[in-house]
Amino acid sequence: MREYCDYCHNEEDVKIVNKDEVYPVYGDEIPVKAQVMVCMHCGNELYSRTLDSQTLKKVYDIYRRKHKLLFPNEIKAIREQYCLSQRAFSKLLNWGDKTIVRYENGSLQDYVHNALLLFLRNPVHMEEYLQMNENSLNPKDRDLLFKRIKELCKQNNTDEVGKFTDTLKNFQIVYSSDYEIMEREYHTASANSNESQTVLFHISGEYLISGACDRGMNNESSIKEDNILNIAA
Numbered sequence: 001m002r003e004y005c006d007y008c009h010n011e012e013d014v015k016i017v018n019k020d021e022v023y024p025v026y027g028d029e030i031p032v033k034a035q036v037m038v039c040m041h042c043g044n045e046l047y048s049r050t051l052d053s054q055t056l057k058k059v060y061d062i063y064r065r066k067h068k069l070l071f072p073n074e075i076k077a078i079r080e081q082y083c084l085s086q087r088a089f090s091k092l093l094n095w096g097d098k099t100i101v102r103y104e105n106g107s108l109q110d111y112v113h114n115a116l117l118l119f120l121r122n123p124v125h126m127e128e129y130l131q132m133n134e135n136s137l138n139p140k141d142r143d144l145l146f147k148r149i150k151e152l153c154k155q156n157n158t159d160e161v162g163k164f165t166d167t168l169k170n171f172q173i174v175y176s177s178d179y180e181i182m183e184r185e186y187h188t189a190s191a192n193s194n195e196s197q198t199v200l201f202h203i204s205g206e207y208l209i210s211g212a213c214d215r216g217m218n219n220e221s222s223i224k225e226d227n228i229l230n231i232a233a
C-alpha cells in the first residue's frame with residue numbers, strides 16, 4: 001500500500017499499526033486501541049481520515065458505555081417507535097434541524113439531550129411532554145403522535161399482563177402486612193368493575209394479578225390464597 005507522505009514529500013510504502021492512544025471527551029480521558037498509518041520510509045505517522053473516524057467511533061462507544069449514554073441505534077429506535085421523521089422529532093424536541101441526524105449517525109450527544117431522550121422513551125412521559133409542547137408539531141403530526149402513544153401504552157399494558165400472569169403461575173403467596181393493602185385495593189377496584197374483569201394490584205412495587213373471583217366476593221370476604229392461585233391457573 002502506498003500513500004503520499006508529508007514528511008518525505010513523496011509517495012511511499014505505508015503500513016497500519018496498532019497504537020494505544022488517549023482521547024479527551026467532555027473532560028474525560030478515554031484510552032483506546034487505535035489503528036494508525038505509518039510511513040515505512042521515515043516512520044512518521046500519517047493522517048488517515050478513515051482510520052481516524054474508526055478510532056473516534058470506538059472512543060465514543062467506550063465513552064457511552066462508561067457514562068451510560070444511549071447508543072445511536074437506541075436513539076433511532078426511540079424516534080422510530082413514535083413513527084416520527086427526523087425532522088418532526090427535531091421540531092418536537094426543539095433541537096436544530098440536523099441534531100438528531102448527527103446523533104443517529106454516531107455523533108456524541110450531550111447530557112441534557114440524552115436525559116430528554118431517555119425520559120421520552122416511555123410513552124407515558126411522551127404523552128405528558130406532547131401535551132405541554134403541542135404547538136411544536138403541525139396538527140397532523142401531532143394527532144398521529146397522540147394516536148401512536150395510545151397504541152404503545154396499550155401494547156405495554158398487554159405485555160405487562162402477560163408477563164405477570166406467567167409469573168403468577170409459579171407464584172407462592174407470602175402472607176405479610178401487604179395483605180391488608182391488597183385487600184383494600186381489591187375492594188376499591190372491584191367496586192367499579194364487573195366480576196370477570198382483571199384487576200391489577202400494586203403492592204410494594206410489585207404487581208399481583210388477580211381476577212375478580214368468579215366465586216364472588218362480598219365485603220366480608222378476604223382474598224384467599226386459593227382464590228388468587230385459581231385465577232393464575
Ligand SMILES: [Zn+2]
Binds near residue numbers: 008012040043
Ligand atoms: Zn515518510
